[in-house]
Amino acid sequence: MEKTPQKDRKPFTFFKHEHKPVEQKPESSKQKWKKVSDKTVITGGAGYFGYTLGCTLAKLGTEVILYDVNLPLWEIPNGVLLIQADVRDFEKLYEACEGADCVIHTAAYGMTGIEQVRTKEIRSTNVGGTGVVLEVCKQRSIPRLIYTSSVNVVFAGQTIIDGDEATVPYFPLDKHVSEYSRTKSIAEQMVLAANGTPLAGGGVLYTCALRPPGIYGPEEQRHLPRLALNIQRGLFAFRIGDPKAVMNWVHVKNLVRAHILAAEALTEEKNYIAGGQAYFINDGEKFNLFDWLDPLFEGLGVRKPWLRAPICLVHLSAVVLENVYKALKPIVEVTPLITRSEVYNMTCTYTLKIDKARAHLGYSPKKYTFASCVDHYLKKHPPQRNFFLLKCFLVMFFLISLIVVIVKFPELLKLLMPILEEYRGISLFSSET
Template sequence: MATSCSSPESWASRLGEETALARGVSSGKVLVTGGGGYFGFRLGRDLASQGVSVILLDMNRPPCDIPDGATFYQGDIRDYFSLYKICEGVDCIFHTASYGMSGPEQLRKEQVESVNVGGTNNVINVCRERNIPRLVYTSTINVVFVGKPIEDGDEGSVQCVPPDVHIDNYSRTKTIAEQMVLSADGCSLKGGGLLRSCVLRPCGIYGPEERRHLHRVMMNVERGLFSFRFGDPRARMNWVHVDNLVLAHKLAAEALTLKRNGVASGQAYFINDGVSLNLFEWLRPLFERLGHSQPTINLPVSLVSSAAILLEYLHLALRPVIEVPLLFTRSEVRSIAVSHTFKIDKARRELGYCPKSYSLADTVEHYLKSRQPRSSSAFLSLSWSPQQPLVLLLLMGISMLILMISCILCQN
């Protein structure tokens, strides 16, 4: 149930505003935070193609041309006044911006906190001040997962984990931000009416032009670093194609209107393709296309996790001189090693979400055709210093030693 966090406005005022919105009398103008990122840009492009006036906000320009019907603003959601300025006339915010999802980003605690928590706080306050009645927040399955198996979890059976239980900054701050968005549902807007908010919890995203997950796995496969597996060999997880995730966001925004009786107001939804898969089996097309065999060496999770922790510390300690590559962070090790699957029945029932079937093989083929040749700096990003060669050899030696010892132990 939605709860108001301030004095309720008159029912007539609320009804008039929501009726206008439901009939399409609103401005039809939306803001997509993180609009320069992979998913945010795809969402904005899809909305613009349907005649919606779209504002894309991001610190980085999208890699593609801005589509007709969309406007790009280079800005930071942590800058409240800039955010407030560009939200004039907006009637829905899709808050997809975040930081620290994977790799070295996870270790930058202050930046993760300021973007995911501070930025979300700004978005909520701008909704109130600018009378923006709808807010759809892109959360994550990480808010309910802490390394214990979850089989076909749903929104009723699995609850958000307390923030201080999470071992990584991304999951912790996304949990806080999700709770902030849900708590804001039903709050009064400055000009009358109520804010209606909901959250979507996607898993890993894949699709054409995706660069975060697929690119990183592909680079590690080509370097020969993805030569082992660990954890439960039957572990399963979910993935979501970017087009299915775009669909879910559009349906969620519609489900916050009076036309749909505000069915999504104050609700959270798991979003995926509707199937569960073993990671290594799912990646089979990638290994085959690159001419590599699937990993055959099985390592103890504790060993891989210890190596990940060691490399995290090395990354932080040596960052001013050299960027230590992270094959996995410890939170990523946990995600791979343990089954965690979620049902999408609630999204099907309340949002009308019906995901299409997609093949990873198609995504891999598209990626291989479109990727740029690798540069010599693809493996490590370095800041020059006279001690660089020694440091580089030391780190490479440590990494290789860990892998060699692991392989020997498992073969004996």
């Protein structure tokens, strides 16, 4: 992506945003969506969530601009315009935002796949791109900015049980093992710190951030396809971590609902209640990942794993694979089979309450099933052939890479020793009871 000159702006400072009192409101099972914007620009609009949100807003009568460096996989409906450009390009984003009264900033880089280890690109897009979005909002006098953040701004492997926005602080930036999570945290704090900023043409900028966990839905492209492929490859031959570990996910339609409500909550009609606030958004349910994946195992015709591998073994593999990538990067880019961040997301308990979103936004998630998403996916992607040869190759590649890395980088042993010491005495495999 090309770099574009940007206007000078003052550096931001980190802060702990204030928490408005949470008062429970009665839920309505028949929430009606209404038009909350005349023109909305969605950065990252070619992605699954951004596209779904844009289509929903268009049906409500909003003029929608999907702004993304990529093209969407789906047809652009009436009332929606796609502008293919980089979120770091000030001039193009400035032009796209003419006449907009709301920006929803979903663009990000580095969540999954090979992107996870391209640290310079991650920082440039997630932090630099957010700076451009803020500057455009100020110069274009756009009064509302909603940032699609992540639960990873507060979570990085520690246990969280029914946490909320007031009691779960930002995870220390220097402790994050994922550049994606670190930069999402920085970007969120930039956006919330900008709440109340004067606009060039008069008025004030109101901002808020929504923190979803993993997103699922019938056309989701990041998590479900990768999970299905790795199950077929045999990488889920063992359950990982504590079988009692639970987490939250969010259906794309519930996340869309939350963003529409947030846009309304940044208006005078709602007394700008969401201004400067962050909200956890999920389905309001918690489950064990492997139990939740039952429909996918069944649909793929793969036996559900019953043996459990300890976290130490998986974590150690992730550390080695990340270092293998770094060693090979000057020659070739290799996608890590698993990263430390992914290990944490699969094996740790982290559940977050949505009471604040219910009270401030009127958010009431509807119930959806993962099984229906699996059925939809398998109709378009029938189970593939057995990956026996690929499994053998991956095992050989891992062992050879481990030897090469340790020989070439003996200091890596010093890095691994604390991990081995921490898990000393734990058997490599144990069966569930």
